[in-house]
Amino acid sequence: MPAYVTRRVAPDGQNGTLGAALRGLPADERIPARILLSPGVYREKVSVVRANTVIESEIPRAARIVWGDGARHLLAGGGKRGTFRTATLFVDAPRVTLRGLVIENDAGPRDAVGQAIALYADGDGLLAEDCALLGYQDTLFTAPLPPHEIEKNGFIGPKQFAPRIPQRQTYRRCTIRGDVDFIFGGAAAWFDRCDIVSADGRADRHTPFTGFVAAPSTPQGQEFGYVFSRCRFLSQDCPPGRVYLARPWREWGKTVLLNCELGPHIAPAGFDDWQKPLARETACFAEYGCTGPGASGPRAPFARRLDPAQAAALTYERFWASRGGWGTGSC
Numbered sequence: 001m002p003a004y005v006t007r008r009v010a011p012d013g014q015n016g017t018l019g020a021a022l023r024g025l026p027a028d029e030r031i032p033a034r035i036l037l038s039p040g041v042y043r044e045k046v047s048v049v050r051a052n053t054v055i056e057s058e059i060p061r062a063a064r065i066v067w068g069d070g071a072r073h074l075l076a077g078g079g080k081r082g083t084f085r086t087a088t089l090f091v092d093a094p095r096v097t098l099r100g101l102v103i104e105n106d107a108g109p110r111d112a113v114g115q116a117i118a119l120y121a122d123g124d125g126l127l128a129e130d131c132a133l134l135g136y137q138d139t140l141f142t143a144p145l146p147p148h149e150i151e152k153n154g155f156i157g158p159k160q161f162a163p164r165i166p167q168r169q170t171y172r173r174c175t176i177r178g179d180v181d182f183i184f185g186g187a188a189a190w191f192d193r194c195d196i197v198s199a200d201g202r203a204d205r206h207t208p209f210t211g212f213v214a215a216p217s218t219p220q221g222q223e224f225g226y227v228f229s230r231c232r233f234l235s236q237d238c239p240p241g242r243v244y245l246a247r248p249w250r251e252w253g254k255t256v257l258l259n260c261e262l263g264p265h266i267a268p269a270g271f272d273d274w275q276k277p278l279a280r281e282t283a284c285f286a287e288y289g290c291t292g293p294g295a296s297g298p299r300a301p302f303a304r305r306l307d308p309a310q311a312a313a314l315t316y317e318r319f320w321a322s323r324g325g326w327g328t329g330s331c
Contacts, residue, residue, distance in 0.1 A: 005033040011040030011063075018042050018055075018065065025050055029093075037063035037101070045069070051093040051123075057100035060130050064102040065089055070113025071138075083138055084145075084157025087120035092158065094167075095125040104134040109203035110179060117141050121187070122159060124167035132175040136201025139178035142169055142185035142226075146217045146250050166222060168320060177236065181215035184249055188224035190319050191231055198243045198265055199236035211243035211265075212272065216253035218284075223322045225254025225284065227314060233294060235265035240293075246285055247272040254284040258311055259291075266294025271303045286310075 007021045016024075018037065025033045034054040039062035046065060048055070057063035067088040073081045088105045091098075098119075107116040115138040119128070122143035133140050144164040149155050169189040176183060176194060179201040183189075198211045213233070218225035226246070235243070243265045246255035255271075271285040279302075286304040287295070288311035299305075306314075 003031070005031055006036060007033070008036045008038070009042075010038040011042055018044055019046050022046070022048060022050065022053070025053065039063055041066055043067065045088060047090045047092065048096055049092050052095050053093065054097040054099065055101060056097075057102075060100035061102050061132055063100070064104065066104045066106055068105065068107040068116075070107035070116045072112070072114040073107070082153070082156045083115040083117065084120070084141070084155060084159070086115060086138075087117040087141070089118070090120045090122075090158065091126060092122050094123045096123050096127075098126075098128045098131050100130045102132045102134065104132075105139070106134075110136040110201040111204055120158075121169055121185075122167075123169075124165070126167070126169040127172070128170070128174055129172045130174065131171075132177075134175075134177045135182065136178050136199065137180045137182065138184060139182040140176055140184070142183070142187035142189045143167070144186045146186060147219070164219070166219070168224075168322070178213075179209075179211045181212050181247075181249070183213060183226065184215035184217070186217045186219055186222075186250075188218075188222060188319065188322060189226050190224075190316055191226065191228045192316070194228070194231045196228070196231055196233045197236055198234070198238045200238055209238060209242050211238055212247050213243065214246035214255045215249040216246065216255050217248075217250040218252050218254040219250075220252040220282075222252075222254075224319050225256075227256050227258065227319065228260055229258045229316070230260065231257070232261045233263055233266060233292075235263050238265040240264045241267050243267060244272040245270050247274040248276055248279040248283040249274075251276055251279045251282045253279070255286075256284070256306075256314060257287045257290055258314060259289040260287075262290050262292040262294030264293040268297025269300040269303075270297070271300045273300070273302060
């Protein structure tokens, strides 16, 4: 087995930037590589295109990677940037690990800048552990994109024409903050003991707030979409009953909550159909064993309460064995 390669980066730039360190790693992706970040702020727009790579903060959550691109920002050549060119950290490789990092898009209020991705995660086997992903609208994108756009040029960005490859992603003990559709995409993603924090990301708060946590676009036939296991759904500044757990970005979207704690900001209906009548029959929105003030109330008629046997069958081992691909369905 080749030796493990380690590079260290500090925010003063004396030994280069994070981006330069990534570009300087061995071209042979069979060699495992790690970049250790000293505490501080790294104001960089970063791409990770090398497999088998770890980016880790020497002190958990003391290294902060920050950028500020918004979908409504105008490009030098004309036209708006669009959602999928806003990411602070873009991962485009399998077997990438992010550990102890703060990854933030600080573009500004949602009503001013639109969508603003902190982490664009595209790679099977991605692990984000003890990280904080901070933004407002569209904080975390879990690739792949849906097969087709609804709006023309809606997918403009680095993977617009790439094959839609099924993948598995794991988020463990992370904090993920946002306000609208702030966890979205087509990956099979398992969230383990994460804090899911809803915040009002608007500058103008004169109108009532409505928030949405997850917007899955799970491909038809994919066994797993999003699974939140033992997570806490918290509120930074949202009024009671105004945040929905999930709504379907595409009609086959899947989101399941297992033994989660739900705060009072969660809407009694729990889930929204995004005015997609077909999704009421095809999407999978389900819960089991959830507690807290947001766990009660008359749920939407298309949402499900799993029984103990159904919940017991949804294990991380089964998720991992699915390889993010096709199966009999987790709902």
